[in-house]
Structures are given as structure tokens and as C-alpha cells.
Amino acid sequence: MTGQLQVSPFKSPVLLVDRDKCLRNIKFMADKAARQKLILRPHFKTHQSLIIGEWFREAGTEKITVSSMTMAQYFGMNGWKDICVAFPFNIHEIDEAVTLADRIDLHLTVCSAQTLQLIENSRIQKAGIYIKTDTGYNRTGVAWDDHHLIEEMLRILQRSSKLKFSGFLVHNGHTYQARGPGQVDKIHIDSNEKLATLKDRYYDRYGPFLVSTGDTPSCSLSENFEGIDEIRPGNYVFYDISQCHIGSCDAGSIAVALAAPVVAKHRERKEIVVYGGAVHLSKEYLKLDDGTMVWGQVAGTLLNDRQGHNSWSVPIPGAWVTKVSQEHGIIKCDDIFFNQTGIGDIITILPVHSCLTADLMKGYISCEGMHIDHLSGYQW
């Protein structure tokens, strides 16, 4: 660019979503679930979008997972009839749960007898209850071998005329620290074995119920689902460079990219400054094998064909977002990319964690130019 302003629809940072890649990712997991005879209840916290939800529906999805009551309301009031809120139930939202449970099949997740009793004592007419179970991640949930507490909760459920035991629900978030199928499978199989003992122990007295597990790394990489009834991966619709790093996907499967305008260049440091920082990509970082911390990977300048279709390329070797502050993103790159990139160019960046980037961006633009909703940009 030399003194003339090029008009662009990408005036400020935009989160591009590639529908074709999403559809491929959605189909991959639907096919795998079908092959493994698993119920697929995808987690919608990644995209939080009614329009993207329809892409799942077209692939056969009817049951979904969300991580807040607000998300449950968003989808429940827009045509989704079977929703699991996979977050320890927040008793302050009991009124919202009561109202929503009148309209749809609502499943709540609990990890204390006290919360369960509060739900039972409420005006709720019916709800499914998953017991949030901890098989090793140690974030939250009832320890899988705390049979005293599990029995106490199961007895409350058995006595209830309103609440139905949906099953044991696990999230093995520690697969996100694993690398490759071997490490992921180790966590996944260990957890599945613990869940199998729960099924053995309680199914006769408290069945039928489901065993529900399955984060994106294990659902992408594992073929071992013995004893599992239901999986709830979410991130796979978009994937991201953290998933690439784990080995769950290749970069070509990543379905979102931040389009960010170049605002400055610093030749002495081979750094390009973009308008696209912590309030766009998030402060989530990825530590590369050489110890470098990165906040995004550069996928070249925005590609735009004559039909107005926008897209991005494969990752540019050695070009990473190496620092973010509120609005600034700093890209370190090699000579070639530095020299071919000008002020005003639109750089595409694959996020470290697509869920958080999507939440911050509050909406998407599809490669075809369609505006796509996200709950965080919705006004109630």
C-alpha cells in the first residue's frame, strides 16, 4: 500500500468462521459417535451460536451440552429441547431452572447432596440430574470412589418423584495437558475404567443411567469407549492451535481465525503490530516445545477471491503472536513474511483457545460474509 487507502470490510478485528471446516469437523465426530454407538451430546459452550447450532442439527444433533444457565436459556428458548448444563448447579439460578425445565428436557449437574436437596425442595416439576464425577482432573465433582456421598445422592434421587438420575458425568480436562494419542488415551482409559466400576456397582439398584464423558482430545484421538454411553466434546467444531499441539487435529481443521489489521512494523525486531490483542484473542497462551509462549499462530494475510469469499492459508512457518496487550498483538516472523506484509494488510491468526476468542469477539463473520451470532453479543 503506497499512500492510497484500500477500502476493506475488515476495519477492525473480526472473527472469521469457515463453515465448510465446521461441517467437516461436525461430521467427523458424528460419524465416530455412530461407529462407536455413542450418544453424542456436543458442548455448545465453544461456539455459543444459534446459527452454528443449526449446522449441528442438520448433522443429526438433538441433545446438547452447555456450561451456564444463560446458555441453556439461549438455546432452550430457540428450539433446543434436550439440554444438559454441565456446570455444578448454581442454586441462585433455581427460578431459571424451574422455568426452563417446564419447557424442555433439562439436565442439571450436581456435585453435592446439599445442592441436590435444594433442587428437590424447589418448585421444579421435573429434571434430569447428572452426578458430576471426578476421576482424576481434580477441578470439581464428587470423587469417583466417594461411595458414601454417591449413595447419599442416589438415595435422594431414588426417593424423588421429580428428579431422574441421568448418569455419571466426567470431564477430563487434564487431557489438555497431554501430547499425542498415547498420553490422551492413558487418561481417557483410566477414567473409563473408574466409570465402569460405578456402573457395575450402581446400575442394578439405580439404573438405567448413562455414563457420560469425552473432551475434544479424547474424542478426537481415542478409539476406546468401552462402557461409555455418551460423549460431550465441544471444541472440535472449531479446534485451535492448542488442539493441534496436543495432536487432536491438524491446522487445516481449525475453523476460526481472527482477521486483524496491521498497524505498525518494526524491522529491527522483525515484529508486526496488529490491531488484535487480549480483548480479541484472550490472554490464553500456549507454550511451544522450545519454551516460547504464544498467543496465536499466523495463517497469512486474508485471502479474498473475486466472489467475495474470504479465507486463510496454512500457518506461516515461524510466525507467531508473541505478545498481547489490551488492543495490541505483536507478531514475530521471518524476513520473508515481514517484507511481504504491509501496514493496512489484514493478517489472519489462529487462536490458542477458540472458545475464549469466540466469547470475546461476541460474533463471527462467515467466509461468505454472513454475520453469525454468539451469546456474548446478545442483548436480553
Add this chain to the structure above:
Amino acid sequence: MTGQLQVSPFKSPVLLVDRDKCLRNIKFMADKAARQKLILRPHFKTHQSLIIGEWFREAGTEKITVSSMTMAQYFGMNGWKDICVAFPFNIHEIDEAVTLADRIDLHLTVCSAQTLQLIENSRIQKAGIYIKTDTGYNRTGVAWDDHHLIEEMLRILQRSSKLKFSGFLVHNGHTYQARGPGQVDKIHIDSNEKLATLKDRYYDRYGPFLVSTGDTPSCSLSENFEGIDEIRPGNYVFYDISQCHIGSCDAGSIAVALAAPVVAKHRERKEIVVYGGAVHLSKEYLKLDDGTMVWGQVAGTLLNDRQGHNSWSVPIPGAWVTKVSQEHGIIKCDDIFFNQTGIGDIITILPVHSCLTADLMKGYISCEGMHIDHLSGYQW
């Protein structure tokens, strides 16, 4: 809480703002600027709020700083008449700049001759131009000793009938890595000396112009502003635990706290799980002196007096947010706090970085219960 639901206005995470603390922080800096004979152009990227902006106006503020054209529009269309956009000008927003510059005194920030020439060639009628100058932070800006480039930009400005040179503008973000007044002052004074050489060299030929600097640590801690005309701190309106760690403030000056409901407790790990995670606090962490990474500091359970006034206490010793995922916050604490805290209680959390937490929360509730706007919750 024992089986009965306590009704609460804090159903989900809320960002509380303490107006009295903000007013004290605003007054502290206004008094200091007056005493030091400095123009105070506070950075509004921290609060991004029209209502909080009025608290500044009542303390005499007329000139402000923002970090995006969108923020400039938000404030410029709501009564602010002198705004500096302290971010390398994004040429894709030239139309927005032209329109806004017709209505208010708009100052743009540039760090390349190419961008400056583009602004000069545009339909803009008038604008102030700050040259973004790098005196050591190395994020962006013209190197303070790159006189070839500085002269080139100053000559463009001198020839222009539309653009006026506002001054040299520095942000020393590396004070955020400092600890205590000594380290902060070292960075601040070194930068001020470099800026003084620019004033000496260029004032006769290109003056009058300002030298503008001043981040929250240096403006809070330093008394050395020789040669400086203008300061632009922002974070000080709220402060946060990062600023406490640097030494810029004490915990009693922190004016925002996230109110987050307790959803689970894990006695064996002395961990409390709150609804309040990465999409509320942000993923920004602080490394404590013992190497622990934290995402927030617990300031006790929400205090609520009979007049409906909400507030928080001093930080609870040893109670920190030690992990966040999308909606989960994990608090590690001692026996006493663990035992006195129940499921359903509302925990208050002082953020690591108040700017990012405010951006994510999209609005505030004052201690008196008033809803307060934030640009990120605004629908255009």
C-alpha cells in the same frame, strides 16, 4: 445455607464497582497532576464507561485518552470534546476518524510516515498528531533516537495545513514488570531523559508541542516529572492486584471486585469452586513471590448492609483464585475461610487486571446497586 434458597440479586457473576474508592483514586491523581503542573489526560480504556467518565469530569477532567476508534466514538458522541486515540492509527478507520474529527478535537497517534501521509491525503479537515515514541518498552512506536524517521514525520506535519503536531507520546508498559518505587522510577526517569533530548532537539523548529507519558505505576509512585507536560494513566481508577504487587496501590484502593457464587466445595483440597472463570476474570495471571500463579485474590464474602449497600472486605490471607477455566474459578484457602464459606455464598474477588475483567463483564453494578455501562456491552 441449609436447604432453603436465599434470594439474591447476585445470581451470576457481577462486577461490583465502589464509587467512593474510584472518586478517591481519581482525586489522588488529579491532585498530583495539579501539584506537578501536568496536564492529566486519563486513559479511559480501563473503565470504558460513560457514567464513570462523569466521575472524572466532576473532578475536572476535560481531555481523555482511549485505545481504539470505537472507544473514541463512544466518548466523542457522548460529550467528550478532546480525545487522544493512543494506538497506532489503523488506516481502515480513516472514515470514522474524518467524521469524528469534524465534531471534536481528535488526536491520532502514528508511528510511521506512511500512515501519517495517508491521514494527510485523506478528507480529514483537522487533527492533532502524536508521534508514538519508544523509549525502551519495545512494543511499538518510533525509536526515540531514530531521528531520520522523526524528522521525516515532523516535516510532513510542518507542511500540513490540516494536521498539527501534538507531541511525543510514550507508554512505558515495562513498569508493569517492576517492583516498588525504585524500579519503577528507574524506567520512568530514563524515559523522561530521552524525551527531554527530543524536546531540546525539536522544540525550536517544530514547537509548541507536548511530551506525554505516564502509566499507572509511574504516575502513582514517582515524583519525578521533569520535562513532562502531560500524563495519561488509566488503570488507577480501579487499580488491581497486579498494581498492588508492583506497589502502586494498597488493596484498599482496589475499586472493583467480581462477585461470584460458590457452587462446590472440596474439603480434601481446601478448594472452593465459584461460578466466575476465564470469561469473567480473564486469563491474565499474576506470579506471586513464591512462584504461585493466581487469577484473583479473595476479598471475603459479599458484605450487604440493611440499606442494600454491597461491599467487600480486605483480602483474606492465603485465599487466591489458583485456576480458571471457562466458567469455573478455583479458590485455594485455609481451613477458617473454607469452613465459614457455604455453597450459595457470594465470594468477592479482586482481579489481576481490572481493565480485562471490566472488558469481559460488559458492565458494572455499583455498591449502591446502580447499573453502570461499559462499551463492550453497548449495542451500536
